[in-house]
Amino acid sequence: MLDDAVYREFEEVVGPDNISREPAILDGYTYQIVFNPTPSPWLNRPAAVALPCSTEEVQGIVKVCNRHHVRFKAHSTGWGVFNAPGYEDMIILDLRRMNRILQIDENNMFALVEPYITCNQLQAEAMKKGLNCHIIGAGPNTSVLASCTSVGGVGWTGISMGYNCRNVLGVEWVLPTGEVVRLGSPGSGDGWFSGDGPGPSLRGIMRGLFGAMGGLGVFTRVAVKLFNWPGPKRIDARGLMFDIKAEVPENIKLYILLFPDMQRFLDATYDLGDAEIGWIHSRNPAGMLFTFLFPGLMRETAGRPAMRSAMESIKHMVSFGIAASSPGELAYQEKVVREVIARNDGVLIDMGKLPQFESFMLFGLMRSTLSAFVFRAGGNFASSLVGEETTDSGAPQVDLGVRIKQEYIDKGALIDDMADTVWGSIYENNLFAHYESLMTFDSRDPRQQEWIKVDEEVVDELIDRKWGIGIGLSGAGTVVHKKFGPHMCNYDKWQRRIKKALDPEGLSDPIGYTEPGD
């Protein structure tokens, strides 16, 4: 419970309409099922929820928190367990009123956005200026800022548009103690084109492979890189999803690439990376697509040997896209991809020959509208793996993830999706790869409460074999650090020190980051 006087101080900052302690409102910020390892959808109920509309209001709230030792956490779109309060008696800052694109710099290819601008919105506006943004795998309904500053950053356009951690330019940051810092060039009033310096880059404190998940204050603006978009300003489509009909521009090509085995998938991926072609590259095993698109059919047929055999034979499947700026570039990239496929004994399916499918997949891949299909099979999902190293290093990890997952499928703890639902994408022309093993389940089913055990087993084996780190256990937080830290130069010690330096009182919800310490 918040003291009435403290509540009034918060109220003075945001106005009475923009703060609430009504339990029914608070429960909206207490419920999370995605990546929630507990059987209950309810986590800690906060003491209040505020809706600041400006950096000044965010700062005002944080200062009140510091005056009265109240923990806080901010979120933008608020999806997933890491948005839930780590403790009771906290205040949640729902940043949805900070929803402006403040700038799209067409020449210098970046946008300055507030927290509640989604990938979808930014893409729609950027395309009007011949630009595009990397949409993360979690889907277009997620906050651009959050994937840049606070969470992950993977996605299907990583081959051409990178990883959002690395797409960050200037940042505006309300520190846990209430000071406002602008990282890089905006700190000196020089525009938002750089987030680094003077001197050392504090972006490295702001986040790493993952963001601090609300544990290091509140990010209120970010300048994010945009990339060339050679397509039209808007692709008009009729329909909502499966019925989408759109005219796919001539300079956009979409393919399904199939490989006979993992090695040839890997070799082709290296070739495509070296050739520096491609706009979209994502390993999407056929079983995964079938499970997401036809969950009913998969339920009926997943156990049948014929179905398994069919899916197994096309599991090394890649969605690949080209977006070319000239006929010459298009011709070159098409020629290369066909040659790469030929040399690696693959099969190339030109989606352009299947117009309805191409329309559907255009939005599916370009806008990541396919992402939320992960919920169709059973209503919930989780992930394991994520080596995030070389493309080659992922291959045995995929096998590991599939093997462990199959055990749980066999005992009914997960939905049978053929086990290999490891989607993978490459970044920056194959600088590194991300592999993520999805598992689908129905968290309403008492038998399907064990996804976290899959995660734990995968992580333990990855560590034992010294193969990689794994995304397991929701990616962050003290539990994860205890597991990973000793195997990774005790990085958790530095995080505790960072936390202590920036937030000695531990007010910015430490649950997804770490407690302050030495």
Next chain:
Amino acid sequence: MMIEELSGIVGADRVSKEKASLEAYASDNSFTEGCAPSAIVSPVNAEQVVEIINLAAREKAGLVPSSSAPPRFRGDTVPEREDSVVVDLTGMDRIIKINRRNKVALIEPGVTFGRLAREVAKEGLKVLMPLLPREGKSVVGSYLEREPILIPKYHWDVTDPLLCAEVIFGTGDMFRTGSAAGPGDLEDQWASERYQKNPMGPGQSDLIRVVQGARGTVGLVTWASVRLEPLPSASRTFIVAADSFGELLGLVYSMLRRKLGEEFLVLNGTDLAAIVGGDREEIEELKGRLPPWSLIYRVAGFKYFPSDRVSYQVNDIGDLAGAEGLEPCRSLAGVSEEDIGGVLDGTSGEPYWKFGYLGGFADIFLIATLEMVPSFLELMEEEAKKAEYPSGNIGMYVQPIQQGRSCHVEFTLYYDEGDEGERQKVRGLCDSAIRRLMDSGGFFSRPFGPWCELPFDRCPDTAMLLGKIGKMLDPDGILNPGKIPYRVV
């Protein structure tokens, strides 16, 4: 710091108190004022570096890391405290690993550009070069300084081409950044096909970003993995001449947008003459012949259909240039494709190319967006006029970074090295120009020389936060003291 203790760590033959050697560090080719170190210690491995740092912490002595051969610039290695010990890392020069498939090399700080380029070329790879580094320049040192590389399309993020690193912080803790952190040691990682390629993390911080740009003030890097790219199978190099930078801007933006071209930079006539010319007379003569501005770029093809790639890029760039009323040429005013190729691929000959024109030079460099460059050029000319410095002697180099989101702008003020009056004039010009450039929106992201405090005055909040982080990573303030102003909160 006691010589004996240092000798105990590295061996007596790797500790120097020889006066000439010490004096060589007391100044560099910048206006930085400092002093000679008390000793030079040359460790050969990370364990020794750890011990040296622990010793310095006990003794409260400064440590000045140095990983390149002289001549040195920009003041990074000029000690500010007399008790400082230079940690000479040039002896740590192993190329630990080169992996062709993953296009990466793992190298120690003493590895130079020239040597690495030769070694990786054997594997069909190329090192991402800055503009004509001196032969003895440390690759790791250059990347840690955020020296821009010539190929903007490979500069995805500011850390590039630096990937992972082993760092010894001022606390004496050894740390490995990115995916190199583990699990497993390097051998384990290689055994599972991991080649220290992911620069992010570990965990929820990216300490490599803090190490980079810190001028050696938070940690000493004992090895790093660096991004390599394929050597082209075919290439062609072009120059686009223009009377002003502004004329090139449209073409530069449109090429960057489409990631056309490989190496890609803009030089004014003075810098281009200084690069391709020989002695002073030849450079003067070239300056008269060369266009005021040149966009230099290379197009290339790789494993698959290299000539097709070259061909479509040449055509596309030709179309873009034509739309701007510009014409790409293979050679210009006697500067041949071969001359330009040397600029893009090589290290500087001896002496370092900036010495060739007038013997002395001073650099001013900052980052900005490309459209800001013309106003900076104007400003520099005004300041030069005020200082009675011939503006025609200003070399200008514009290097797009982060794939074109901004650019490195470098002014080189050439002067007669024997003329102290001229030197002081240039120093005064630097001082006034730097202040005006800052006031006009130039971001001095890499503080240098005697002006290293100025950028922090403009961002007190950042400086405050940096102070906390500096204290955390180097609590005793022993690493290269004074080079970054970690302000006490």
Next chain:
Amino acid sequence: MALREYERDIRGCSRCSICKWVPFAQIKSVDCATVCPSISRYNFHSYSGGGRLILGLSLLEDRVELTEEVADIIYKCVMCGACEVSCKIYRDDIDVLRVIEELRFACVENGMMLPEHMMMVDAMKQEDNVFGEPKSARGDWAKDLGLKDINKEKADVLFHAGCRLSYDEGLRGVVRGAASILSDAGVDLGIAGADEACCGGRAFEVGYRGELEKYAEDFASRVKASGCSKLVTPCSDCYGAFKQLYPMVGKELGVEVLHVVEYVEMLMGQGRIRPTVKVPLKVTYHDPCHLGRRGEPYREWEGEDKLKRPSAFKMSGTRGVYDAPREILSRLPAVELVEMERIREYAWCCGAGGGVMEAYPEFNSWSANERVDEALATGAQAIVTACPWCERSFTDALEERDEDLEVLDLMELLARSLGSEPDA
């Protein structure tokens, strides 16, 4: 409470907030990306479709009590169904709108009704219309049109005007125009006049399911008695009740139910209506919720596991009426249609539904103004719709603004194009 029957739906919510957004492939700008008026206006998550599911779970688990504050959240929703459309793209197993309805039924069961809604329902009980206007005046709109009285003689088509068009004198031209157009096309048209009663849809939406059942029962017997083969209405609210709500409460009217735009389109196709007068006007079309996604015919599915529910039984909004009005517009000489960004299944609501017009006029006005802004951005001279509740909302919103935007029902525009614009 019956809410319990939807517990599985509720527990399926992933809190992804897709319910707040226009279906992704149809997001065209930063400003017109949101689709839910309630969350857009009140911001706390509980005001979204997903937030309402969570609220339902809180109630089921007794984490919160059904207080006035909670009822206020429940009722600040236009029940436009946009959340349902966006959610259903991905989810087979969540019926968001059904849960929203159950929350309202719970309010009524627990005496947590809003006074404005109680007044409306009382008025319905007394006068068979939502305004409490005299029942005897219900058929006055048809004076001098020479329409058959269905109580006295048989007609092939029963024309149901609905409460709004029967009593809103500002919209008289709409209803008279619609009836005249059909009549002039040779349709054998009859009306119930003073005996026409409310469809009951608005009572249902504010939580009075029983009232709807009563009206549906009564209406079904009247229709049967009339012997008509078609029921045609110019009111989308009524249309939605007939197509979606009546089957939901188990009442089938046994005749073909058409919105007037559907019927007119059909008649145009048969050449019985031929608009020839040029009306040079750039217009944009507003899809009424109850003609579109909430006019989608309901089909009861008996299974338990909705993950196995065939798509034909899923209320996805795609089977609403979207093409007929556009087809009519395309046949009007010199009329140019410029579309807004949020149309068809994902149209933004005018704000009149769900009892909001009655209880929260400021919210109604806010939502209508959002839509007016969107319409103005197209450069249109008129916003055309096919529902009197929408037309009333936009007209009232524009009264407060100095904008050059005409609000028209499609039948009014058609009448102009037929050269037969009737007096109001």
